[in-house]
Amino acid sequence: MTIESPDDLFERLQKDIFRQGYSEIAFSMSQQELEEAEQRYLQFLTLPAAEKEKFEIWIPGLHRDNPSKGTRFGYKDESRDEGQGDNKEYFHHGHFLRKGLAAIIRVSPQEVKYFIEAADDVLAAVERAMEPVYEAFDTKVSGFAESFNQTPYIFLRFLSYKPVSKGEELAIGHFDRGALTLAMYENRDGLEICPATHDDFHGKTNAERKDKLERVLRRLQPVSHSPDSAFLFASDAISSIMADKEGYLTQFPKGYHRVDEKHPEGEPHERRTAIVAFISPKEGVVIGDWNSRHPSAR
């Protein structure tokens, strides 16, 4: 990819995001390096639960509806049976974890150290890749770059879906948490994205809502990664960040996405993995509730 001016980059991002719900930006890690990071994450997952569960640190003040509610960095084992999430194990890496859990990392098994080293590299690559994006948005929304540069609220998520029952979806349609998402790795196809706003899911009657949802689902398009680039899309909090800014960005479309992959009948389930970063500004206050991120699940 050639170097673009901030104005040109914004124009390209805007055009892509309005048309297809995402754009692509240059990302400095190769597929091979990302696979290496993925393998180190899978090695981390082989550790006993007690070892993995040491990686937990809570940051308050990020939930729009309830600022006293914490947000987790670290390891999480989530089951659909026990709550609203998907069946997955994930790890949120970030600066808070690096600092807050430094003493634990120092005395951890090799698997942990190797994984955290790789996660540090991916996090640094995310920060490098996002700088021009912040500058691009800054051409239209003044203060954007100042508010996102060196934000500690990058949740770098290493994700591994667990087997689900036959016919069950791996990840139901949703908007991501945070303001911007950078998705740099999936171990296989299956991710689908389209542009959507909250209005796409609201209707006066159930019939209207159903009709609107069907239209959104028809717009979903399968995507696959091209080398040395990552998908950029807007997420749940983009509207609240833009709401007090100049008009047109308030309806900036977000990337509505799901994983269209069901457990294949009669075949052993192989882990599906992904690496993705949820990015919020330094001011925080950016995570909406589960329903606002899963507007089709109500």
Ligand SMILES: [Fe+2]
């Ligand atoms: Fe997502």
